[in-house]
C-alpha cells in the first residue's frame with residue numbers, strides 16, 4: 001500500500017466514524033457548508049462534524065499545524081476532498097477566510113497578524129467578507145473613494161462599499177481604502193482589516209432577482225481602525241489587493257469545477273427522464289450534441305486545473321492565469337444551467353407553489369444565480385483584458 005493509499009484508508013475511516021448521517025448526500029456546491037462566525041448557530045450535527053474535524057486540523061486541511069490546520073500535502077488534501085465528495089458531504093468549514101484572506105495573510109501578513117487571525121479562521125470563530133466594490137468602483141476598482149484618514153495610531157474610515165457578499169452575517173471585513181487622495185490612483189490605496197462590531201459600521205441587504213439576498217451595501221461612518229490592522233504597507237495595498245483577487249478567481253474557478261464534476265451524468269439523467277428515453281441514446285440530436293460539447297470542454301478544463309495545481313505545488317501563487325480559470329469555469333457553469341433549463345422545458349418556468357418539484361424550482365433559481373458568475377470576482381470582459389495584457393502580452 002502506498003503512503004497515499006494508507007492515508008486514504010485512515011481518512012475514510014475518520015469520515016465514516018464522524019460524519020453525521022443527516023449531512024451525507026446534502027452537498028450540492030462547494031460553498032455548501034458551515035461558514036462559522038459569531039452570528040451563525042450551527043445545527044447540532046453540523047457542529048458535531050465541525051468539532052470532530054477541528055480536533056484533527058481538518059477545518060483547514062492544507063494549512064500548517066501551528067495555526068491549527070492539518071498540514072496535509074496537496075495530494076492528501078485532495079484525497080480528503082474526494083472522500084467528502086464520495087459521500088456528498090459538506091466540508092466542515094467553508095468561506096472566504098479559508099479561500100481568500102487566509103492565503104493572503106500567509107503571503108503578506110506580519111507574524112503578529114497571522115497569529116491573531118489565522119487560528120480564529122481555522123476555529124470558525126470569525127466569518128470574513130470582502131469590501132472591495134463601491135458604487136463608483138467595480139471593474140475600475142482603483143477608483144475607489146472610501147477614505148481613511150490617519151489620527152495617531154488609528155485610521156478614521158468614511159465611505160461605502162457595495163455588493164459585499166454576506167456582510168450582514170460576517171464579523172470582519174477586509175477593505176480597500178484610500179489613504180492618499182493626491183497619489184496616482186493605484187498608489188494611494190491601503191488594505192485594511194476592520195472588525196465589523198466597531199461603532200460606525202452598518203450593512204443593508206440587497207435583494208436579487210432570484211429572491212435571495214446574499215449581499216449588502218456596507219457603510220462606514222467615522223470608523224476607528226487601528227493602524228496595526230494594515231496588511232503590507234500604507235499606500236501599497238494595491239499589490240495585496242491584486243494577490244487576493246488571484247486567490248478569489250482561482251477559488252471561483254475551482255469551486256465551479258467541483259460543481260460541474262458530475263454535470264454530464266446529471267444532465268444525461270435529466271434528459272432521459274424529460275425525453276422519456278430510459279435506455280440507449282437520447283432521441284434529440286441537438287441535446288445530445290450540446291451535452292457532449294459541454295462534457296468535452298469540462299474535461300479540458302479539468303486538465304487545465306490540474307496544470308495550475310501542479311504550479312501551485314511548485315510554490316507559484318495564482319497570477320493572471322487565474323483569470324483563465326475564472327472565465328472558463330463561469331461560462332461552463334452557465335452553459336450547464338442553460339442546458340438543464342432547456343431540457344426541463346415548461347418545468348423550468350416554475351418559481352414557487354404547487355405543480356413543480358423542489359428540484360425543478362431549485363434548478364430555475366440556480367440558472368438565474370449563474371448569471372452572476374460572469375460578473376462576481378471581476379466580469380468576463382475584465383478577465384479577457386487581463387489575459388490579453390498579462391498572459392498574452394498584447395497590452
Ligand SMILES: Cc1cc2nc3c(=O)[nH]c(=O)nc-3n(C[C@H](O)[C@H](O)[C@H](O)COP(=O)(O)OP(=O)(O)OC[C@H]3O[C@@H](n4cnc5c(N)ncnc54)[C@H](O)[C@@H]3O)c2cc1C
Nearest residue numbers: 130131132133138139163164165372375376377378379381
Ligand atoms: C454575486 C456577486 C457577489 C459579489 N460579491 C462581492 C463582494 O463580496 N465584495 C465586493 O467587493 N464585490 C462583490 N461583487 C461585485 C463585483 O466584484 C462587481 O460587480 C464587478 O467587479 C463588476 O463591477 P460593476 O458591477 O461595478 O460593473 P461595471 O464595472 O460598472 O461594469 C459594467 C459593464 O461594463 C463592462 N466593462 C467595464 N469596464 C470595462 C473595460 N475596461 N473593458 C470592457 N468592458 C468593461 C463590464 O464587463 C460590465 O459588463 C459581487 C458581485 C456579484 C455579482
